[in-house]
Amino acid sequence: xxxxxxxxxxxxxxxxxxxxxxxxxxxxxxxxxxxxxxxxxxxxxxxxxxxxxxxxxxxxxxxxxxxxxxxxxxxxxxxxxxxxxxxxxxxxxxxxxxxxxxxxxxxxxxxxxxxxxxxxxxxxxxxxxxxxxxxxxxxxxxxxxxxxxxxxxxxxxxxxxxxxxxxxxxxxxxxxxxxxxxxxxxxxxxxxxxxxxxxxxxxxxxxxxxxxxxxxxxxxxxxxxxxxxxxxxxxxxxxxxxxxxxxxxxxxxxxxxxxxxxxxxxxxxxxxxxxxxxxxxxxxxxxxxxxxxxxxxxxxxxxxxxxxxxxxxxxxxxxxxxxxxxxxxxxxxxxxxxxxxxxxxxxxxxxxxxxxxxxxxxxxxxxxxxxxxxxxxxxxxxxxxxxxxxxxxxxxxxxxxxxxxxxxxxxxxxxxxxxxxxxxxxxxxxxxxxxxxxxxxxxxxxxxxxxxxxxxxxxxxxxxxxxxxxxxxxxxxxxxxxxxxxxxxxxxxxxxxxxxxxxxxxxxxxxxxx
Amino acid sequence: xxxxxxxxxxxxxxxxxxxxxxxxxxxxxxxxxxxxxxxxxxxxxxxxxxxxxxxxxxxxxxxxxxxxxxxxxxxxxxxxxxxxx
Numbered sequence: 394x395x396x397x398x399x400x401x402x403x404x405x406x407x408x409x410x411x412x413x414x415x416x417x418x419x420x421x422x423x424x425x426x427x428x429x430x431x432x433x434x435x436x437x438x439x440x441x442x443x444x445x446x447x448x449x450x451x452x453x454x455x456x457x458x459x460x461x462x463x464x465x466x467x468x469x470x471x472x473x474x475x476x477x478x479x480x481x482x483x484x485x486x487x488x489x490x491x492x493x494x495x496x497x498x499x500x501x502x503x504x505x506x507x508x509x510x511x512x513x514x515x516x517x518x519x520x521x522x523x524x525x526x527x528x529x530x531x532x533x534x535x536x537x538x539x540x541x542x543x544x545x546x547x548x549x550x551x552x553x554x555x556x557x558x559x560x561x562x563x564x565x566x567x568x569x570x571x572x573x574x575x576x577x578x579x580x581x582x583x584x585x586x587x588x589x590x591x592x593x594x595x596x597x598x599x600x601x602x603x604x605x606x607x608x609x610x611x612x613x614x615x616x617x618x619x620x621x622x623x624x625x626x627x628x629x630x631x632x633x634x635x636x637x638x639x640x641x642x643x644x645x646x647x648x649x650x651x652x653x654x655x656x657x658x659x660x661x662x663x664x665x666x667x668x669x670x671x672x673x674x675x676x677x678x679x680x681x682x683x684x685x686x687x688x689x690x691x692x693x694x695x696x697x698x699x700x701x702x703x704x705x706x707x708x709x710x711x712x713x714x715x716x717x718x719x720x721x722x723x724x725x726x727x728x729x730x731x732x733x734x735x736x737x738x739x740x741x742x743x744x745x746x747x748x749x750x751x752x753x754x755x756x757x758x759x760x761x762x763x764x765x766x767x768x769x770x771x772x773x774x775x776x777x778x779x780x781x782x783x784x785x786x787x788x789x790x791x792x793x794x795x796x797x798x799x800x801x802x803x804x805x806x807x808x809x810x811x812x813x814x815x816x817x818x819x820x821x822x823x824x825x826x827x828x829x830x831x832x833x834x835x836x837x838x839x840x841x842x843x844x845x846x847x848x849x850x851x852x853x854x855x856x857x858x859x860x861x862x863x864x865x866x867x868x869x870x871x872x873x874x875x876x877x878x879x880x881x882x883x884x885x886x887x888x889x890x891x892x893x894x895x896x897x898x899x900x901x902x903x904x905x906x907x
Numbered sequence: 908x909x910x911x912x913x914x915x916x917x918x919x920x921x922x923x924x925x926x927x928x929x930x931x932x933x934x935x936x937x938x939x940x941x942x943x944x945x946x947x948x949x950x951x952x953x954x955x956x957x958x959x960x961x962x963x964x965x966x967x968x969x970x971x972x973x974x975x976x977x978x979x980x981x982x983x984x985x986x987x988x989x990x991x992x
Contacts, residue, residue: 461983465975468959469911478918580989584978592982594991601992696972724971728958742962745971769920808947
């Protein structure tokens with residue numbers, strides 16, 4: 394472990410005990426706020442609450458990951474950084490792989506770092522259909538605050554690499570709307586392995602941004618704590634019960650509890666805790682932004698893993714629910730997803746340096762459900778015909794984009810002989826990276842698990858700050874939306890207005906891109 | 908099987924872990940692969956697993972222009988030099 398890494402860890406983990414006492418068989422901690430989950434929502438809420446002067450305990454089921462142990466080798470890093478080795482999947486037609494990060498930083502540790510604000514038309518829908526009092530103006534300070542904290546800036550063409558160059562050339566020739574993505578990165582050198590642990594710590598995931606801030610402000614960070622139950626007394630949440638990796642019981646007593654276990658696990662914890670659900674919506678309304686990707690063989694050397702994997706977007710068809718974004722990775726990653734067999738696969742991989750890859754994701758109207766028979770999450774999600782139609786259209790456009798860019802061959806993720814226009818749900822090879830909606834916010838207790846302030850309906854002092862509250866698919870990558878909502882929640886809990894100004898000007902100034 | 912692939916499979920929950928090991932064993936043998944061919948989804952999974960392991964081998968990846976060790980070394984050096992976390 395490097396000196397810097399060691400110092401950061403000691404600052405972030407177990408920084409302050411607050412009020413702690415040891416009892417037979419376990420320990421008891423006290424705080425103003427207990428936050429469960431250290432990903433996009435939980436880390437932000439914990440840091441803002443702690444910096445606002447509250448006593449905070451942040452519990453995270455996963456470990457702290459030492460960047461010195463990152464190897465840039467996909468199989469090993471999938472096994473280490475992802476929940477269940479990245480092998481979470483939905484049941485349904487078609488089955489969909491749903492990789493989720495696990496550890497301090499949550500999925501922000503392994504995502505592509507893409508940052509979009511919530512589209513205005515989505516906020517309008519939330520007001521109209523879900524009764525939520527949110528709009529661009531009221532959320533703007535939250536977004537600005539998060540973007541400053543994470544050094545969000547557009548990728549430069551040089552850093553984006555040749556894979557983005559292919560997409561850009563195609564989009565320009567077709568006259569399609571496009572641009573370079575904004576990302577939370579600082580000092581990125583294009584290592585090409587955002588999804589497998591950034592070896593330069595350039596990606597500003599919450600594990601190296603908000604969590605150290607929380608610790609510096611006095612929050613106690615406890616990795617390896619598996620929260621089993623929310624403690625409710627009368628109609629108020631009063632803490633949680635957790636087990637550590639060594640089997641010790643930890644009871645946290647708090648004036649309020651903020652759950653941020655992620656869209657798959659937050660509804661399960663609510664259910665396990667016997668929290669009432671008058672809406673009967675808990676675990677339902679799961680959207681995923683199902684996604685797929687195509688490859689193409691180009692004349693030029695692409696070296697897709699040299700540069701930022703997700704760096705360029707085409708939003709020409711966003712109004713149809715189709716977003717095109719580049720994606721890339723090392724040979725092992727490409728080989729596992731290249732839709733070819735046998736000799737054709739080997740021949741294409743022999744030309745790996747000339748392979749380009751572009752993905753598409755669909756703003757889905759399909760809705761799934763999370764349940765927990767036998768203690769493990771069971772995720773059911775079936776793609777409805779309207780979303781299959783989006784994939785048909787999207788795949789045809791990916792082919793068009795590659796051909797416009799001069800591809801020699803295009804490899805669509807479909808069975809041999811099935812053209813995009815004839816694809817069925819079962820023909821599609823999908824992944825989902827953005828689960829949302831299983832504790833959806835709705836102003837009415839009969840329609841939502843949480844209200845417009847992200848408080849759980851029917852129980853006081855219990856809040857949710859992760860993707861599960863997001864009531865509809867966004868059509869764009871959701872981490873910034875989740876972080877902005879968590880910021881808004883933290884300031885409301887503190888009884889203060891959100892300010893866009895950085896909390897610590899000298900530190901934030903150096904973090905801002907020039 | 909490479910250490911990385913072992914770790915990947917070991918991280919899966921129990922029923923999947925057993926299934927992946929079986930798929931990998933079948934996918935590496937011509938007869939097994941032919942058997943899997945009757946169930947396209949499983950055949951695809953087996954091929955992906957075999958490919959994930961094969962192209963993760965440093966010598967194979969280096970021949971394709973990807974040197975994971977060099978990427979990691981550059982990252983460590985940058986973090987050390989610039990005091991990154």
